[in-house]
Amino acid sequence: MLTSTAAAVAVKLAAAAGLLAALAADVVRGEGSCAAARKCCAGQDTDCAVTHDVNFISSQPCYCDHGCLDMGDCCSDFKDYCGVIDCKVGEWSEWSDCSTNCGQGTSKRTRDILHPPANGGRECVDLEQVRSCRKEGGCESQRRKDKISALRETAMLLPNRWSSQKKSKGYDVRQNLKSYVEEVNKDEYCIVFRVSKASKACLENKDTLELYKGNEICVSCESKAVREKLGGRCSGHGVYDAQTRFKAVVTPTCHGRWERIRLEEDCPCSNGPSFIFV
Known part of the structure; x- marks a missing residue:
């Protein structure tokens, strides 16, 4: 049995040992x-x-x-x-409004650099974040473009080389058409169609070779073809889940049916739109 004095000495020795171990660890570090x-x-x-x-x-x-x-x-x-000095950034901003008024879009937030890095300090990273969002409130304006009359319309097409976006000057073949209206309207958009049926004549002209069954093509609705009386859309822009007709202006015997796949602000096709609406 240890006496009380011996026990006190043992406690002090243990404490001293712990202190020495801590000091040794600091040295090793x-x-x-x-x-x-x-x-x-x-x-x-x-x-x-x-x-x-x-x-x-x-x-x-x-x-x-x-x-x-x-x-x-x-x-x-x-x-x-x-x-x-490491890069120092501020707080995140509020998430921005959704990039679209109808359907799937994106929203982002950013933060500013309060102090840039110096003398090899940590670089500024993660200054912008993006997340997906969905909006339904503005879909009514898009549905306005899809009136019942669109089912009965035939899309009149010209090759994309006649596009006003190519800034071509001089004579415009569309001026001979009764439906031609020289107006500036910035409500432009693009339609992706899937061809359901096309006449053989479409394969006999290089301007209409892309009009064959199963092919997906982009058709641009440019400002000159927009019709205000149709709700600010192009005639013949089709409807979802239904087939409508098309006809090539340069090759009148080239005609057929297609189905609208989607409507986008810019044409997603890798080579841009193949045709433009008249």
Whole structure:
């Protein structure tokens, strides 16, 4: 049995041992100080090391060279003493409105750079975030383009080389058409169709070779073809889940049926629209 005096001595010895172990751990970690050593080196310099043990025997060194940022072995006060400043960014902004008024779209938020990085500090990252969103409130304006009359309309087509977006000057073949209206209307859009049936004549003219069964093509509704009386759309732009007719102006014997796949602001086809509405 230990006496009370012996027990007290044992407790003190244990506490002292714990303190020594903590001090030893600090030494092994090599928590030197760049400021105390007055070291701050450019580039990667293995001589720019700091340790509690000047003989580098009982501890691992930390470093005060800029290469330590890549190696991850900088002294704890390296950045403060050597003027290394990490990028500092502000708070995230509110999420923006959905990019569309109807259907699937995107919303984003951003944050500003409060202080740019300096002297090799951490770069600015993740300044913008994007998430998906969906809106239904504005779909009524799109449905306005899909009146019952669209089922009875025939789309009159011209090759895309007649597009006003190509900024061609001079005579416009559409001026001979009774339906031609010289108006500037910025409510332009693009329709993707899937051809259900096409006459053989479509394959006899290079301008209409893309009009064959099963092919998906883009047709642009440009400002000159927009009809206000049709709700600000092009005649013959079709309807969803139903077949409508088309006819090529340059090759009148080229005609057929197609089904509208989707309506987009810009034509998604890799080569742009193949045709434009008249």
